[in-house]
Each structure stands twice: as C-alpha cells, then as structure tokens.
Amino acid sequence: MIPAVTILLVCQLIGETLARGLALPVPGPVLGMALLLAGCLAVPRIAQIVMPTAQGILAHLSLLFVPAGVGVISHLDILGGSGPALFVVLLASTALALVAGVLTFVGVAWLIGNKSDTAQSEPRP
Numbered sequence: 001m002i003p004a005v006t007i008l009l010v011c012q013l014i015g016e017t018l019a020r021g022l023a024l025p026v027p028g029p030v031l032g033m034a035l036l037l038a039g040c041l042a043v044p045r046i047a048q049i050v051m052p053t054a055q056g057i058l059a060h061l062s063l064l065f066v067p068a069g070v071g072v073i074s075h076l077d078i079l080g081g082s083g084p085a086l087f088v089v090l091l092a093s094t095a096l097a098l099v100a101g102v103l104t105f106v107g108v109a110w111l112i113g114n115k116s117d118t119a120q121s122e123p124r125p
Helices: 002-021 028-042 044-059 061-074 076-081 083-121
Strands: none
Touching (some): 002 028, 002 044, 028 044, 076 083
C-alpha cells in the first residue's frame, strides 16, 4: 500500500510542479493523472501496484466530498447573494453540455450510417 500511495503522490507532485512552474492552464492533479496513465501504459507493473489501493480509495470516494460540502455551508452567505446567477449558469451549462453530447452522437451516427448505407446499397449476389 505504501508504494502505491507513494506513486500516486509523486505523480500528483510532478503534475503540480509542472502546472505551477510552467503556468499551465491545466490543474496539477490532472497532469499527474495523465502522467500516471502514461506510466501504467508504459510499465504495466505500475498498474498492478496501484490498482488495489486506488480501488480502496474509490470505494470511499464519498468521504472526499465532505470537505466540499462543509465549504459550501460555511460560505452560504456568499453563495446566497450569487444564487440566481449561479442557477442560470448551471442550467445553461447543463443545456450546452446536453446539446454538445447530442450533436456529437448525431455526427458519429451520421458518419457510421453513411458507411453502412453504402455497404447495404450494393446488390447482394
């Protein structure tokens, strides 16, 4: 377990260092996760070491949302003033995400449909 946690934390540390040192617009943990993925693909033994610990962490992921909930409750007065604006932004971003998903699905279905339509239009012997 200690080697697995060490690998996870080192990847996050490298990601944070890169993100802050190079002033990248990507969060450090995301870079660390990409580094971990690359490491797991390059050396499958890393995935075998990290997987049991990662599954244990994911099994208790809901505990990691407690600090976020406490933060929301402690800043409720600030959120209350911006509540209507946050609600509108949340609705708009959800609608845009749904539209983007639908358009992507339709585009992929159209691309795949064209290939299958061509194959179906050929006469069968």
